[in-house]
Amino acid sequence: MLAPGVFVNAVSSLTFVFVFVYLTGPRGLSVTEAGLVTGIGGIGLIAGNFTGGGYGDRFGHRRVLLAASALAGGGLVLLPMLPTGALVAALPLAQYALGAIRSANAALVAVIVPEGVRRQAFAVVRCVSNGGFTLGPPLGALIATGLSYDWLFVADGVGTLFFALWTARVVPAARGAARTSAAAPDGGLGRGAWRELRARPAVLTLLGAILVVDVVYRQQYSTFPVYLADHGLDTGAYGLIIALNGAVILVLELPAAVALRARPPLRVIGAGLLLVGAGYGALLLGTGIAAAVAMMVLLSLGEILYKTPATAYVADQAPAHSIGLYQSLYAGVSASGVVLGPPLGGALYSAAPGLLWPMCVVLAAGAGAAVLWAHAAQQRRAPRTPRPAHETGSQPKAVAG
Template sequence: MPRAVWLLSPGVFVNALSSFTFVFVFVYLTGPRGLSVAEAGLITGIGGIGLIAGNFTGGGYGDRFGHRRVLLVASVLAGGALTFLPALPTAALYFALPPAQYALGAIRSANSALVAVIVPEGARRQAFAVVRCVSNGGFTLGPPLGALIATGLSYDWLFVADGVGTLAFALWTARVVPARGAANTPAAAPDGGLGRGVWGELRARPAVLVLLGAILVVDVIYRQQYSTFPVYLADHGLDTGVYGLVIALNGAVILLLELPAAVALRARPPLRVVGVGLLLVGAGYGALLLGTGLATAVLMMVLLSLGEILYKTPATAYVADQAPAHAIGLFQSLYAGVSASGVVLGGPLGGALYSAAPGLLWPLCAALAAGAGGAVLWTSARPGRRVRPGSSEPTVPGTAPDLGEDPVRHDSRPAHETGSRPRAVAG
């Protein structure tokens, strides 16, 4: 992988480590701020919509203005907003928190787009696995650190620390990923215009369309572990300690196995790997049908974690590999948006179904995930090839797009020296 990915990783870790306000924001609003549960729910709901909107648009901005530049601007805006949020009156939170969440969402998709254009095709799975690994490490350590800050100092310092961490990420990125080259225009479409538009580009890549739909469905299912699953455990006599143990198991499995899995499976067709991962997510929720207890909860989380390892990184890399050169950021935004939609949709949909028919939730989750996995596997079995935007000519694997703003130079060493082996993408 290019050296810039390794250099970017410490900044990603610090940013994830300090991103603990999302865990405590509801408690902050109903506690120190004195809002009712309904008012806090309204603010966090609007903020969640802003977060998803930022995911859907951040990479697209990068295609127009440069991915590094957009990442820096979004990080500065989000960091500044979070730092000064505690000083705002409570009424102003309705107007300040959603834009801050929007900027945080834009950071996620812009960062994915930056990694996608830094890394040549054939090594993106390993690169995204590294970024996800350091990010998950930060998110694992962040909440306990946030709890210490909240109890030892105050909840206001949570936002200050989060904001400072985000600003530090911007500073680190500016230092280790310098903009080289005078061009400030993104890669142009082959016809000199905007290409075929989003829908046209997706129709030319039906496998990407199927994959995005499958990820949208599965993310709503995947997020049930943070909403209805703890309620389910409590309803069956398992306390919060058991839930904390099971969630910690999720982080441990991912941190231990994601990087080795990315290397071991790097030569496997990506859609087949993703399809199996989605099936494992369904099997995880299906395991809850075997009974209620610690053993089934652990089995569920192990299967869910293995499924996450298999589908998230290869899916991100596959979307980047299939994107036209002038819309890599847009494709990353589409993936980032659908892969985070469960943050907004998972709780309300799962909660409504669990309240109306609790016995139906887990069979439906298992069936939908199995259907999504089956659709991706069916797509992977269909003959197809990548096509150059606006042309029937196949693309040349491993070529680097014109970034407009050239963040880093690709390593010019032969593939056998770098360990990167660009190749055609199956499916």
């Protein structure tokens, strides 16, 4: 029931693709000024990811999701009416709320779905979200050219407000509340929460690996199209290759979640990170369309293997009173490449183009090896402990709603 709201919200998420064009076009900002505003907005987005779930532990995940959706939706609707100078403050605030929605929604799914089937649940949410994001950009292009860029923000805001209303309708307040009041008083990583996190070294290793891999993964949106252009492939070819990513995920995400539900999550995640590295390694074999297609297929398969199981694993490992905090930590590191990826990849590509893809291979392979090592260490520490439900794929007993 929650998934249709996620889908509509994803379809209407139009502004993230066109905000830079909007700022340099109708708003008349220079490229440098637009880069500064979008950069600050990106920082706000990451900050929202890092905090939204933690606040949910204190105030209730449903309540935080509704508040963040109302703030983001209302802000996006009003943005076209604001003077250009006010955008510097208003856009990052809206981006912060959008980031908080992402982590609060993940925490809400983790709370209302029992351990043992969270992988499948997160796969459903990711599948409908990717479907929405596939439809959103071409729809946004039609709105921008047929009406105006201002209507993009209105549509995005209305879609976000619809998501809030839909969530309020289909998720009862009792199901979306915080599990317990024992969460950190500030909704963040207090001393007690930090001790609990350090007691879970596999989670810390996973978070570090995801942080590294997200910087690598995001190169497909920044340096990769530049690389294609430098080797004679135009924007149309890049668009088709990126569309292949969405197609592979839409076709295989749900079947993979079901087929691999009994596999140890860290082993699946580690394999996915290795596939991400293998994808960029394909670019070392040639500069044509075949190498680019192979890269995108391998990258998409790696994404399927690591993103959904990692989200579910972090939820399963979290104490009941800190599910939102752990989802915020994962959401934050899994989106950090949005801010870190372009400048780091761009600087390396400008200085030494031939080193970028080998570096991506090494970083992704190292991250995958670290997660596989964490799995082996976890097995050594508890060799006789029965495997938990999220590793065996066994179905939990029914619980009262």
